[in-house]
Amino acid sequence: MDQDKLPYDKFSVDSIMVYAERLEGHTLREMTDAAELQSPNRRRGAFGNAVEQYYFKYKPNSSQEPDFPEVGIELKTTPLKRDKSGRYVAKERLVVNMIDYDTVVNEDFERSHFMQKASRVLLISYLWENDVDPLDYKIVLVDLWEIPEVDLVQMKLDWETVVDKVRAGHAEDISGSDTVYLEACTKAADSSKRRTQPFSPVLAKPRAWALKASYMTAVENEMIDRRRQGIKRGAGEKDMGVLELVRSRFEPYFGLSEEELAQRLGISKSKDLCARITKRILGVDDDAEIDEFVKAGIKPKTIRLRANGTPKESVSFPAFDYYKLAETDFEDSDFYSYLQTKYLFVLYEIDGGGTYRLRDVALWQMPDVDIPEARRCYEQMRENVRRGRADVSVGVTENRCCHVRPHGHNKLDVRPQPYGPPVTKKCFWLNAKYLAGEIARVRGE
Known part of the structure; x- marks a missing residue:
């Protein structure tokens, strides 16, 4: 794709990272126009390819060059899952690049193809969940990662252990147990496949350089923890x-x-x-x-208020999936989880000259007394979808708290529905008038 058509500057690390970080906390369904994604259980690499094609707008490839060659950054997507304690753990090793037995024997670690790919990585980690559509996997970490200097010594020893076996004509004897951080994992769709090696007639399994799952668990948790900071308290603020x-x-x-x-x-x-x-x-x-x-569980939300205290706009939530809406009860829905979230409203109010000025902050969560009204909006829209009328929304005058309206880029930004033709993307909104009353309530007005 031409540079002027890319949504970022491929020559700028900052531009690439600002664009990439928009993915964090979202799903591919929310952030791209991908209509379907094959399960990674059936086709490994499907999620990563979708990120490349639908979000970063370049064609997936197997080039030895980094994915962003102009700035030397490799893009890697990797799944996380939660263990029984709720902690993130890497679901699998992170495959970096295929090993070419014929050429790797002539490389040194510092200038190897592995280091070309792994020295600077745009790491995108997503939460894998069983029975969840891959388009709905939540992206939990987007960050630029480089191999820590303290790990390079061991990484080099691991690399040389594998390459020394190839140089000795024993590529067939390579094992994951040989190494600590970096391994040469088997990499073939068919376990019977073999390939030649340069110093022996014995065929060996195809292998790829990969960072072990245990190593990735430590790396990703450290990155996640580092990205979380507490509000430092000064004198008189401890209580x-x-x-x-x-x-x-x-x-x-x-x-x-x-x-x-x-x-x-x-x-x-x-x-x-x-x-x-x-x-x-x-x-x-x-x-x-x-x-x-x-x-x-607090999420900050900026709200601009008119002079009369009414929000300038209604507050939207992410676009919903029509199939999921038709099948999901209110208590199990994403919409219900949004309403159970506590929000920090950061309030900007317009002054007499038309400038919005910071006025107040307030914590808000939908009161239990209003949940039945929100449920009524949800059930009404759900019924519309089930009748094959996903094109019919719930108007702002039909519900005191919420309504439904389009949330797509344009009329062509559509999603399929189960009982009719594709319909423009839509989402649930909190009514501006309802929010005005709630903001006044939590502010004690």
Whole structure:
């Protein structure tokens, strides 16, 4: 694809990473127009190929060059799963590149094809779940990773252990138990396949360089933990609750516009400016999760208020899948989980000159008394889909709390439905008028 058609600058690491990080916390269904993805259980590499093709807009390939050759970055996707304690563990080893027995014997570790591929990796880790459509796997980590210097000594020893066997004419004797971090794993669709080696007539199994699952578990958990930061407390803040602490940090900035906040906090303008402002005010790095928010299940949400206190816009949730909606009860739905989430509303209110200024912060979760009304909206839309009328939405005047309307890029941005032709992507929205009352309530007005 031509550079001017790419949604990022392929010559800029920062541009690639800013674009890549939008995936974190989302699914391929939410972030791409991929209609179907073959299960990785039947076709390994399907998820990674979909990320390359549908998100980064380049054709999957088996080139020895890095996937982003202009900046020397290799893209790797890898599945995580949760163990019985809830901890993330790598589901499998991370395959880096095929081993060519004929050429690897002439390489040295530092300039090897393996190091070309593994020295700088854009790592995208997703949560694998049994019986979940791969398009709905949640991406939990997007980060740029380089082999830590402390690991390079062992990695080199592992590499040389394998290559020495090939040089000795014993590629057929290579075993995963030979090495510690890096292994030469078997890599063939048919276990009977064999290939030649340069210093012996004996055929050997095709193999690829791979980082062991145990190594990847440690790497990914360290990256996830590093990306989580707590709000550092100063004198007099140790006994504060989360909202009190957050409010104390925000209060000095009340009354400032977004532009003034960006200037004071040293932030360049971007689409996620308000989210970055929130993290800077709380003293957390732009790419870090806020530890207190993760523990409490809190999600920050920027809301712009009109002069009368009504949100400028209704609040949307991710687009839903029509098939999933038709089959899923309200209590098991994504929509219900969104309503059970606690939100930190960061409120910007318009002034007399038309400028939005930071006014307040408030914690909100839909009250139990309003859940039946939200359920009614869900069930009404579910019934529309079941009748083959997914094109019919739930209007804002039909429900006090919620409504349904399109959430696609345009009329051509559609999704299939179970009982009719494809329909424009839609999602559930919280009504602006309803939110106005809720914001006033939690602010004590």
